[in-house]
Amino acid sequence: MNAEISTPADVSxxxxxxxxxxxxxxxxxxxxxxxxxxxxxTWGYPHDGDPNDTAQHLVAELAANAVTHGRVPGRDFELxxxxxPEDTLRxxxxxxxxxxxxxxxxxxxxxxxxxxxLVTLLADTWGVTERGVGKTVWAELALGRPAGPCPV
Numbered sequence: 452m453n454a455e456i457s458t459p460a461d462v463s464x465x466x467x468x469x470x471x472x473x474x475x476x477x478x479x480x481x482x483x484x485x486x487x488x489x490x491x492x493t494w495g496y497p498h499d500g501d502p503n504d505t506a507q508h509l510v511a512e513l514a515a516n517a518v519t520h521g522r523v524p525g526r527d528f529e530l531x532x533x534x535x536p537e538d539t540l541r542x543x544x545x546x547x548x549x550x551x552x553x554x555x556x557x558x559x560x561x562x563x564x565x566x567x568x569l570v571t572l573l574a575d576t577w578g579v580t581e582r583g584v585g586k587t588v589w590a591e592l593a594l595g596r597p598a599g600p601c602p603v
Contacts, residue, residue: 467494467534473514475522475546480514483530483544490532491540495597502594505573506532506540509590512566513544516588521546523585538594539575547585 469490473479487510491503510530517528526547533541570577574590 469530469532471530472527473530475518475526475528477515477518479528480511480518483514484511486530487532487542491594494534496594497598500598502540502592506542506592506594509542509570509573509592510544512570513542513588513590516566517544517546521548521585523547534594535591538596540592540594541589542592543587543589545582545585545587 469486471483471486473483484507488498488503488507491506492498496503496506514528514530521528523546528547529543529545531541531543531545533543535541570590573592575593577588577590580587580589
């Protein structure tokens, strides 16, 4: 795994960021959720708090979609977490598949297709950005003020 982690002493700075490439497998999606919980705790949002829990749910849905619908054999997906001004978290999940974007729910009684409804309900805003290769699905979440640094 290739991690680029920047955690400045002042976590309110807009440059607080984690970027991690993960295997496009269910294990990689689970790891994305765990990394999110750990990173938010490091930034002062404890594991048992609502902001951390909500962020983990958002990452779980976006990572599961990247693994299920955005997977290209031999290619990873990327998780990026950034603290923006005014205590907002930006979550970005990038995959290598640009030809398959998010779709609307066609069958409300079907077995799948409701993950993005959860993203819509949990995130303050979300969208899709095209890249040179693939796409990035992003979501933003207001976190509120951190409770302070948490021991890891």
